Amino acid sequence: VRQALKNIDYLFSPRSVAVIGASNNPDKWGFDIMSRLVRKKTDFKVYPINPKEKEILGRIAYARLTDVPEDVDFAVIVIPPEYAAAAMQDCAAKKVKSVLIITAGFKETGGMGAELESEVISIARSGGIRVVGPNCNGHFNTSSGLFTTGGEDVKPGPVGIISHSGNFGGYIVRQGTEKGFGFSKYVSSGNEADLTIEDYIEYLAEDEDTKIICAYIEGLKDARRFFDLAKRVTRKKPIIVLKAGRSPEGSSAAMSHTASLSGSDAVHDAAFRQTGVIRVENVADMVDIASALIRQPIPRGNRVGIVTVGGGFGVVATDTCRQLGLEVPPLSGETIERLNRILPSRWSHANPIDMAGTVHSSYGCIGNIMKTGGIDVVLVISCIGYVPRLPAGLPADTAEKLKNYHKTMVEGELQLVEGLFDRIGRYQKPVIVTAVNDRRESKPIAKLADYGIYTYRTPEDGAKVISYLVKYGNYLARSY
Amino acid sequence: VRQALKNIDYLFSPRSVAVIGASNNPDKWGFDIMSRLVRKKTDFKVYPINPKEKEILGRIAYARLTDVPEDVDFAVIVIPPEYAAAAMQDCAAKKVKSVLIITAGFKETGGMGAELESEVISIARSGGIRVVGPNCNGHFNTSSGLFTTGGEDVKPGPVGIISHSGNFGGYIVRQGTEKGFGFSKYVSSGNEADLTIEDYIEYLAEDEDTKIICAYIEGLKDARRFFDLAKRVTRKKPIIVLKAGRSPEGSSAAMSHTASLSGSDAVHDAAFRQTGVIRVENVADMVDIASALIRQPIPRGNRVGIVTVGGGFGVVATDTCRQLGLEVPPLSGETIERLNRILPSRWSHANPIDMAGTVHSSYGCIGNIMKTGGIDVVLVISCIGYVPRLPAGLPADTAEKLKNYHKTMVEGELQLVEGLFDRIGRYQKPVIVTAVNDRRESKPIAKLADYGIYTYRTPEDGAKVISYLVKYGNYLARSY
Numbered sequence: 001v002r003q004a005l006k007n008i009d010y011l012f013s014p015r016s017v018a019v020i021g022a023s024n025n026p027d028k029w030g031f032d033i034m035s036r037l038v039r040k041k042t043d044f045k046v047y048p049i050n051p052k053e054k055e056i057l058g059r060i061a062y063a064r065l066t067d068v069p070e071d072v073d074f075a076v077i078v079i080p081p082e083y084a085a086a087a088m089q090d091c092a093a094k095k096v097k098s099v100l101i102i103t104a105g106f107k108e109t110g111g112m113g114a115e116l117e118s119e120v121i122s123i124a125r126s127g128g129i130r131v132v133g134p135n136c137n138g139h140f141n142t143s144s145g146l147f148t149t150g151g152e153d154v155k156p157g158p159v160g161i162i163s164h165s166g167n168f169g170g171y172i173v174r175q176g177t178e179k180g181f182g183f184s185k186y187v188s189s190g191n192e193a194d195l196t197i198e199d200y201i202e203y204l205a206e207d208e209d210t211k212i213i214c215a216y217i218e219g220l221k222d223a224r225r226f227f228d229l230a231k232r233v234t235r236k237k238p239i240i241v242l243k244a245g246r247s248p249e250g251s252s253a254a255m256s257h258t259a260s261l262s263g264s265d266a267v268h269d270a271a272f273r274q275t276g277v278i279r280v281e282n283v284a285d286m287v288d289i290a291s292a293l294i295r296q297p298i299p300r301g302n303r304v305g306i307v308t309v310g311g312g313f314g315v316v317a318t319d320t321c322r323q324l325g326l327e328v329p330p331l332s333g334e335t336i337e338r339l340n341r342i343l344p345s346r347w348s349h350a351n352p353i354d355m356a357g358t359v360h361s362s363y364g365c366i367g368n369i370m371k372t373g374g375i376d377v378v379l380v381i382s383c384i385g386y387v388p389r390l391p392a393g394l395p396a397d398t399a400e401k402l403k404n405y406h407k408t409m410v411e412g413e414l415q416l417v418e419g420l421f422d423r424i425g426r427y428q429k430p431v432i433v434t435a436v437n438d439r440r441e442s443k444p445i446a447k448l449a450d451y452g453i454y455t456y457r458t459p460e461d462g463a464k465v466i467s468y469l470v471k472y473g474n475y476l477a478r479s480y
Numbered sequence: 481v482r483q484a485l486k487n488i489d490y491l492f493s494p495r496s497v498a499v500i501g502a503s504n505n506p507d508k509w510g511f512d513i514m515s516r517l518v519r520k521k522t523d524f525k526v527y528p529i530n531p532k533e534k535e536i537l538g539r540i541a542y543a544r545l546t547d548v549p550e551d552v553d554f555a556v557i558v559i560p561p562e563y564a565a566a567a568m569q570d571c572a573a574k575k576v577k578s579v580l581i582i583t584a585g586f587k588e589t590g591g592m593g594a595e596l597e598s599e600v601i602s603i604a605r606s607g608g609i610r611v612v613g614p615n616c617n618g619h620f621n622t623s624s625g626l627f628t629t630g631g632e633d634v635k636p637g638p639v640g641i642i643s644h645s646g647n648f649g650g651y652i653v654r655q656g657t658e659k660g661f662g663f664s665k666y667v668s669s670g671n672e673a674d675l676t677i678e679d680y681i682e683y684l685a686e687d688e689d690t691k692i693i694c695a696y697i698e699g700l701k702d703a704r705r706f707f708d709l710a711k712r713v714t715r716k717k718p719i720i721v722l723k724a725g726r727s728p729e730g731s732s733a734a735m736s737h738t739a740s741l742s743g744s745d746a747v748h749d750a751a752f753r754q755t756g757v758i759r760v761e762n763v764a765d766m767v768d769i770a771s772a773l774i775r776q777p778i779p780r781g782n783r784v785g786i787v788t789v790g791g792g793f794g795v796v797a798t799d800t801c802r803q804l805g806l807e808v809p810p811l812s813g814e815t816i817e818r819l820n821r822i823l824p825s826r827w828s829h830a831n832p833i834d835m836a837g838t839v840h841s842s843y844g845c846i847g848n849i850m851k852t853g854g855i856d857v858v859l860v861i862s863c864i865g866y867v868p869r870l871p872a873g874l875p876a877d878t879a880e881k882l883k884n885y886h887k888t889m890v891e892g893e894l895q896l897v898e899g900l901f902d903r904i905g906r907y908q909k910p911v912i913v914t915a916v917n918d919r920r921e922s923k924p925i926a927k928l929a930d931y932g933i934y935t936y937r938t939p940e941d942g943a944k945v946i947s948y949l950v951k952y953g954n955y956l957a958r959s960y
Contacts, residue, residue, distance in 0.1 A: 166790065167790025167792050246799040388632075391516075458762060
C-alpha cells in the first residue's frame with residue numbers, strides 16, 4: 001500500500017512536469033494546461049513537448065519527451081488517442097512515475113478506442129507508471145501549486161475532491177469556492193483505466209491536508225474494496241458521495257460518458273448507509289454538508305432549537321425539520337422564563353423562538369438555548385448578516401445617522417459571532433447559521449467563515465444540513 | 481367587486497401618504513418607512529405624524545393626522561398597539577381610504593391583543609377603511625414608486641407577491657431580484673384582520689402589471705373562496721404558492737406568528753392540484769419557476785432533450801428528470817445522423833447529447849433537437865456562460881491571445897442566444913438554460929435575462945423547473 005501511495009504522490013507533488021501536446025494555440029487543451037502550469041511561481045519544472053514549436057509560454061519546447069535533458073516525474077498527455085501509445089512508450093523510456101491522460105476517444109467510445117486504451121495501459125504497467133484517466137480533465141494540489149485544471153480562485157483548505165466527471169468535478173470546486181472554503185487536492189478520474197476512485201480514496205485517507213473527502217461517482221470498479229475502505233475511513237474522515245446513474249437512462253448515459261457500470265442503486269444506497277458514507281443528491285447539498293463538517297461539532301441527537309428574527313422563517317424551518325425526521329421540542333418552563341427576561345412580550349413563547357424582529361436579543365437567546373439540556377443543535381435564522389446595505393439617495397444627515405446606526409448593529413453581530421466561537425467550543429453543539437440577506441458584504445459573516453463556520457441561504461437548507469450531521473453522528477455512535 | 485378593488489387601489493397608488501409614528505430615530509420603523517417614502521421623486525405627498533417633532537427627514541411633521549391640511553388617501557400606523565384605535569379614529573375622521581398597520585402585539589399574542597385588534601377593525605369598518613395587517617412589514621408598488629418596506633434594488637416587472645410573513649416576503653423579493661427579474665406589487669398580509677390573501681389575489685388577478693402571482697401562505701381565512709378564485713385565475717395567470725404549516729409543529733408556530741390556522745395539509749395539497757395552483761416547497765423553487773413562466777412557452781408534453789458540454793452533467797440531469805417523472809427519450813436515427821455531421825465521433829450518440837466539450841457545436845445541436853418532433857422541452861447545460869474569466873498572472877502576449885480567443889467564444893454564445901430567441905418563438909418549446917459557471921460577468925447570460933430568459937445554477941434545478949412547467953401545462957390542457 002505505501003508504495004502505491006508513494007506513486008500517487010508523484011502525481012500531486014512532482015519535481016518536474018512535461019506536457020505532451022503543449023500548444024501556443026488558445027483553442028487547445030495543451031495551451032490551457034501550459035498556461036496553468038507557468039502562471040504561478042512553483043517548485044516544479046515545466047517542459048512543453050511539441051515537435052513544431054521552439055518555445056511555448058516562455059519555456060523551451062522539446063520535440064519528444066526523450067529529448068528533455070533532465071528527469072521527468074510526471075507527464076500530461078493531450079494528443080489524439082492514436083498517438084497516445086507512442087507517447088506512453090517515451091514516458092516509460094524516460095522513467096516517468098505517473099501520467100495523466102486528458103485525451104478522450106478511448107474505451108468510452110467502444111471498439112477501436114477500447115483497444116487503444118488497453119495498449120496504452122499495458123505499456124504503462126510494464127514501465128511501472130501509474131495513470132490517471134484517460135478521458136479526464138486534470139487534477140490539482142493546492143499545497144504544491146500544481147494545477148492541470150482550472151482553479152484560479154481555489155484556495156488551500158481541508159476538502160479533497162475525486163470526480164469521475166471533469167466538468168462535474170470543476171463544478172463542485174467552483175461551488176465550494178463560492179461557499180468560501182478551500183481545497184486540498186482534486187482529481188478527475190475519467191475512464192479509470194489504471195487508478196480508480198478506490199485508489200484515490202485510499203490516498204486521501206492518508207493525506208494530512210485532507211480532512212473531508214467528496215466524490216462524484218458514476219460507477220465503482222471494485223465495490224467490495226470501496227466499501228471496506230469506506231467503513232474504515234468514515235470513522236476518522238467523512239466521505240460525501242454523489243452517486244449518479246440512479247435511473248436506467250442515467251446509467252446508460254454514464255456508460256457512454258466514462259464507460260462506467262452504475263450498478264443497482266438500491267444496493268449502493270444500503271452499502272453507503274452501512275459504511276457511514278454521506279450520500280447526497282446534488283452538488284449544492286454536497287457543498288453545504290462539507291462546509292458544515294469543517295468546524296462544527298457532530299450533534300449528539302436530533303433535537304433542534306430554532307432562533308429566528310422573523311416568524312415565517314421559523315414556521316418553514318419547523319416544517320422542514322419535521323419532514324426530515326428532526327425534533328423541534330417544546331421549551332421547558334425554565335427556559336421560557338429566562339427568555340421572557342430578554343424578549344418583548346410578543347415573542348413566540350415556544351420553539352421556534354421567534355424574537356419578533358428584536359435582532360439585538362440574538363446573543364441572549366442563542367446563549368440560553370445552547371445551554372438547554374434538551375437541545376442538541378441550534379438553527380439560527382437571520383440573526384447574523386441582518387444589517388442591510390446602506391440605501392442610496394438619502395439626505396446626507398439621514399445617511400450619516402443610518403450609517404452610525406448600522407455600524408452599531410454590525411458591532412452587535414460581531415460580538416454575537418465571537419460569542420458563538422466560545423459557545424460552540426464550550427457546549428460542543430453545532431450552530432447552523434442561515435443568512436437570508438445578501439451575504440457578500442457582511443463583515444460578521446466573513447468573520448464566521450474565517451473561523452470555518454459557513455452560512456446557508458435558506459432555513460430549509462439549514463435544516464437539511466442538520467439532518468445530514470445528525471445521521472452521520474448516529475452512524476458514528478452506533479459503529480463504536 | 482369593482483368597488484372593493486378600487487379601495488385596494490388606494491393602497492398601492494395613493495395621492496398622499498401619512499406615517500403615524502414617523503420618527504427621526506433610526507432604531508424605529510417610523511424612520512425606516514419615512515426614509516423609503518422620501519428617497520425617490522414620486523407623485524404622492526408624504527405627511528409624517530409625530531407630536532414631538534417639527535420636521536422629519538425634511539418634511540413638516542404634524543402632531544395628529546387631523547392636523548394635516550390636505551386630504552390623505554393612505555396611512556401607515558407604526559405606533560404601539562394600545563394607541564392604534566385612537567389613530568384609526570383619526571383616520572376615519574380624515575376619510576382616509578386605506579390603512580396599513582405595521583404594529584404587532586394584536587391577535588397573534590391572544591387575550592388583550594385580540595380585543596385591541598377587534599376594536600381597531602370595527603372603527604375601520606364604520607369608516608369604510610380597508611386595512612392591511614396588523615403585524616405586517618409593509619408593501620410596495622414599483623409602478624407608483626411607493627415602498628413601505630425595503631426594496632432598494634427592486635425593479636419593475638411582472639411578478640406580484642403576497643406574503644403572510646413580512647420577513648419571508650422580503651426574502652422572496654430579494655431572491656427574485658438576485659435571479660434578475662422584476663416585481664409589480666408586494667404586500668405582506670400579516671394577521672389579515674380585514675384584507676386577506678383572497679382579496680389580494682383577486683386584486684392582482686385584475687392588475688395589468690402582474691402576470692404571475694406568488695404567495696407565501698400560513699393559513700387561508702376562506703379556503704372555499706381561495707380555491708374558487710384560483711380555479712378561475714390560474715387559467716390566465718399562474719399562481720405559485722408556498723404553503724407553510726405542513727407539520728403539526730409548523731402549524732402551531734404559524735398560529736403564534738400570524739394567528740393563522742394552517743388546516744389539513746393533504747386537503748390543501750389536493751385542492752392546489754385541482755385548481756392549477758403551482759405548489760412549491762421552498763423559495764428557491766418559487767423564484768425558479770416564476771422566472772421560467774415570464775417568457776418561456778408552456779411545454780406540450782414531458783419529453784426532454786438534453787444538450788450538455790460535459791457528460792457528468794448529462795448523467796445527473798437524466799437521473800433527476802426520471803425521478804421527477806420526465807421522459808428522456810432516445811433520439812431517432814435521423815436525428816443522430818444530423819448530429820453526426822456537426823459533432824466529433826466521440827459524442828454520446830444518444831439523449832443526453834454529450835457534445836464532449838465542443839461548446840461551439842451548441843448552436844447546431846440545440847437547433848436540431850428543437851425541431852425534433854419527439855421532444856417537448858430542451859435542457860441546455862453549460863453551453864451558455866461557458867467562457868471563464870481571464871485568469872490573472874499570464875505573460876502579456878499570452879493574456880492578449882487568450883483574451884481574443886475568449887472574445888470569439890463570447891461572440892459565438894451571443895449568436896447562440898439570438899438563435900434561441902428566434903427558435904423559442906418558432907417552435908413554441910421552452911428551452912431551460914443552466915449555467916454552472918459564475919454567471920455574474922457573462923454578457924450572453926445578461927442578454928438572455930434582458931429578453932426574459934433566466935438561467936439556473938444546476939442541471940437538477942433545470943430539471944425541476946421543467947417538471948413544474950410540465951405539470952402546469954398538463955393542468956391547462958386538461959382544464960379546457
